[in-house]
Amino acid sequence: MRMRLTLWLVVLLAVPVSLFAAVQDETNLDIQVREIAKTLRCTVCQTENIWESGAPLAQQMRGVIRERLALGHSEAEIRAYFLSRYGDYILMEPPKHGVNWLIWVAPFLLLLIGGFFLYKEVTHWVRDTPTPPSQPLPPLDDQARKRIEHELES
Amino acid sequence: MNKGWQLTLVLILLGLFALFYKGLWGDPRHIPTVLIGTEAPNFEGPDVETGQTISLAQFKGKVVLLNFWASWCYECKVEHESILQLHQLFKDHPDFVMLGVNYQDKLPDAQHYLQQYGTTFSHVRDLKGQLAIDYGVYGVPETFVIDQQGKIRHKWVGPITGEVYTNITQKVIAPLLTSQPATRTS
Structure with a gap:
């Protein structure tokens, strides 16, 4: 019995070693x-x-x-x-010579050109969008104040 | 940034898109050949049917048509009739030779294919694929025309049928056979 167990152990140990080898x-x-x-x-x-x-x-x-x-x-x-x-x-x-340069440069070029036009467009939007005149907020009435306090407590 | 610069950027953008658009319609399987005008690599291999050695060197000074094929290739079957017809057209010309190159195939399959579909010219076996790699082959059928000086003059990827057949016979092979070779050794 002990002999058989030893044999199994040897086999089990040998498998990963052979794979490693x-x-x-x-x-x-x-x-x-x-x-x-x-x-x-x-x-x-x-x-x-x-x-x-x-x-x-x-x-x-x-x-x-x-x-x-x-x-x-x-x-x-x-x-x-x-x-x-x-x-x-x-x-x-692709080797970096001749027209092949385009493959390497084009993505960055597109990104730069796209970024430039996006920047220009966004600045136009910001400049052209009229900002609403700032008005003071109306004071809270008692009913609304009580409701908010109640909701905060609950 | 002034208008001139903006216009340049738009033009660059359009140029890049045009290239991209052109790429969309191209055949992704098409690889431009770099072998046209270069020396045809010499080869040696056994004949599919007889087993005797065939080498390109023995046809020096002749116009050689090399046709790569395989028994498992559907397009090779499609072009087979045209290929036989092409050989029929030029076989009596003393300066014309046609060779088939059997590519990535089993010998019994190749022999059975030739028996089934018939052949009128010799076929050399590419045993290790070296011959195909030497000729930059990446699929079958592929056809090469080598001139009397041993230079590759034409390459076609795909079956030799219809307009391709007309082009290769009338615009490639016929003019080569009528032109006087510079050096003749055989």
């Missing part, structure tokens, strides 16, 4: 593949990078990255290879 098995090559793959867009799924995509093309692209890294190509060379085949589109982050 699997995580630790990631080699430098795997890490490099992941880092490059995360920067490249899956051309089939468009919104995912090729590391996260399950598409066969993304899988093959990861294979190409791995092969090229094993051959001694640098990360920049591998990115340049994909860029030469698919153009800027393959990059998850």
